[in-house]
Amino acid sequence: MTPLFALLFNTLDERLGLRRPGRKAANKVFPHHWSFLLGEVALFSLIVLIATGVFLTLFYRPSIEMVDYSGSNPLYEGARVPAAFASILRLSEEVPGGLLMRRIHRGASHLFIAATVLHMLRILLTGAFRKPREPNYHIGLLLLALVLAEGFVGYSLPYDSLAGTGIRIAYSELLSFPLIGDRLAFWVFGGLFPTGDVIPRFFVFHVLLIPGLIIAVVSIHLLLVVRQRHTQFPHPGVDGHHLIVGKPLWPWQFSESATLILWVSGLLSAAAVLIPWSDVTLLGPYVPGRVGNQAQPDWFLFWVEGMLRILPPIEIDLPGVTVSGPFIAGVLLPGLIFGALIAYPFIERKVYNLQGEWHVLSNPLEIPLRAAMAIGTFSFVLIVSAAATNDVLSRLVGVPIETVTGFFRLTAVFVPPLLAALLHRYSTRRLARTGLRVAPTEAEADSRFQEPVVTLSAE
């Protein structure tokens, strides 16, 4: 410690008793792997989002009342635009650093969601959701849902023509709920589309409600990780069930986190210079009754948009209730996917008769059910996401869009089960080659790493 820091620390220590908990914390051991940093990347993106978001909030006007544009962009000279759009123009053109802040904010939102999805994928693939971590896994899925919602309302705020189209479709999705659809849409939007309430409400969701929930839920998520300790990859020669092997908080975990937050922020700034993430000046404001061709939501909603596009026409009229395509594409199917993810830890526990607690990660290629489920779900999500780009693909390749849509209909139905079956077969074979089974206890799983096992054939 430098003398100044020592003085400061001692002063606080005499009053708050920091020395012993400080040392304990500094010596805390963290398992070490690159994929464990994905959650941290999400966290640091969130910090960047909050920092840039506060700046943007000081300029953004949450209203769609028409105002006279008074800025310098010749495209809008003398025009009347919604106040929200005008404030975005002002940020992009007049406020020094405004455009950079907007782009970093949008870019960070993309990275936040991408890192969250990858982090979830890592948890799912390596089995970090096993007992005792199922609650934390479910909390993580809740976070994913919150983050997707936050992203959607966030990019709707500028009220440009692309965002407005998305808002109209969201209204239709709310309408599609059986029995309560019309009431639900009127409650959330404040009346018949388009209302003057939607942007102020989205603003409250985006700046207050959902970030508040995210921060609270992330805190619980991290608290649980601290309390339950982190899982780790198997270390030959070490009993991972009873010991954590890794690097201490000081200096190594601290060094990694400090480097990572700076590196992520730097990457986001560099991306903001090279990629015009959120430039909406050329799109123009949203006018109800108008649409621009080749419209998509942001990438993290491609899976829903794709299902909207490739589902065949469905409108089932039952007495008093209508079930329509948008409900199936926007609510039922995503709900099923989330449901499968939520239920999976219990399914795996039941199928393999798992006992006790698990703290060491497992290779998904040696757990057939997990490999099949993961590839089945994610290949479906990927194919359906690609289906949302069917118009861009049609233009790129020169194939009529009807053919492209038909292609995606077929692949979305047949490819995921096929891949799941193939990977299941590979995984079962791989297990059979080693003469082992999916271990029901961590002791058995770990014992494979304690001494060399004679294999029948090379891997």
Next chain:
Amino acid sequence: MTPDTREPTQSPAESLQIIAKRVPPPSQVNDALVIGTGVASAVCALGFAITLLLRTPVAVHGTLLALSMLLFAIATRRYFVDRYPDVEAVEPRHVNDDPGGAHADIAEIEPIERRPLLTRVLIACAAILGLGFLAPVSSLGPAPGNQLRVTAWRRGRRVVTSEGRPVRPGDIAPGGVVTAWPEGAIDVENSAIIVLRLTTQPQPPTNLAWVVDSRVVAYSKVCTHAGCPVALYRERDNALFCPCHQSTFDVNRGAVPTFGPAARALPQLPLGVSDSGELMALSDFTAQVGPAFG
């Protein structure tokens, strides 16, 4: 506990149990790198501040900001790596493999008399309380009523463009299409229509009584799938194409969907001509406008 060489006042948790350690040799190059990148990042940060105040383009101040952070990341990393011993340590976990067995109750103080009925009644009432407190949700928006079932079209209401100019059948070229509104209700989203002059005779299920000059028809512009405006008219095969999800409607035959996820035809507006030769509605739509609601 095994004997150890730690100070007696320290518990095991306060000291690292190291299982492997590598001490890097001191490196002048590394030290120079720390100082170099640190100073460079500070210069870039100052540059960022100055160029921001000077209102330079994004590319300039953005690059300086990015560089300052990336360089400081390298400086931080170099400060630790190759300056501190690289250690691998262990720590015991708290593992609870056999949670079964007797536990002490959480609550130490018990009621004088166990009355489950009281507990159940109270919980039931609390649930009803909670449900009752949800009532303000209904204040968030008006009751839908029939707002989703009617539009602004009425008998005799003239068809006007977005600028408010009444549309005459002759204004539309063959194969042309116009977005139009009810007079006095421009930009009311559910009342948007497209008026087309077809190049061929429309067939049933088009309602021929609502076709003007045997070629001019009007359909609702709101797609029956998810509500996007349908305005892309493919003259060659008389198709209306919705850009959002590619629902395609055959305008020769009552705008029935021929491709894509839309399941219902676009409602046809009963179209007539006023005495002064302007297009007008004969009544409101007779079919549901826009997407279905549950």
Next chain:
Amino acid sequence: MAEPQGETREDTDHVQRLRCLSRPRALGALLGWGIVAAATVAAILARAPAGAQPEASTPEQLQRGALIYQQQCAQCHGGDGSGGTVRETGRPAPPLRGTEIASADLVLRTGRMPPVGNPFDNRLRKPTVTGADREALLAWMSSTFGLVGQIPEVEVGNPGRGLEAYSAQCAHCHGSSGYGGVAGRGAYTPPLTSYEPIVIAEAIRVGPFEMPAFSDTQISGQEVGDITAFLRTVEEERSTPIFGLVELNPVYAAAFVVLITLALVFSLLWISGRPAWFPDPHTSRDDGHPPDRPQDYPPQDYPPQNHPQDRSQDMR
């Protein structure tokens, strides 16, 4: 004096004939000249404001035009312009007699004709008959087939009003800032920002192929000028370094998200180092993590029931 493009100079012939008159007829000649002059002035004044009359066609130009037509157009459209069949696909090639000159100019300027590949594929293509060749071909076609109408003139426009007009009339087909899109059944709406204003103006009035035509009452001449001014502004917008983008539609944004995420994952590997994935439990005990295990370093003791070297403890 602006002269009719591609039309026969019948009024000039009149003037030349009048020159041969004698003296008393000189008064008549003066009167005649006066009438002609007045008529010409009246014709200039009465001329529709949007309409560029083609340049005078020289015999060389006509010859060149005829040659180009024979080489590139005749096999489908017929040597006399009465139409025919496209050899490869069997689809009809329409007759050219009496069609609009703006339509002919448009398909030549956009490269739709002569078609390289499928003529109904209207994604962006390179024009093959350009500049003087195109003028020659048009001149010849005008005089031989009697093309009607005129090439529209583009007025100077305001990009702000153009954005408004564009978003109301064009965006649903051609995309929000002119980046093009899909129209179904193999039809595409091309991106517009690289076209000259004259192309835009012609397309609006002609309504080529699948595109509907817009009359003066729907899109006025001023609005046409505004729309071209808006598209020019889009084309000239300052773009980002290296990638040269002015805006990003979500699909391309998704591609960049993948790039950024990959960059991030590589950064994580750099920051955190090996191992990258699961160690192989069956062949080695070395998982390759950075610290060496120097033999002379005394291992710290930890609770004996969890000692890794102590195999006597049964692990349930």
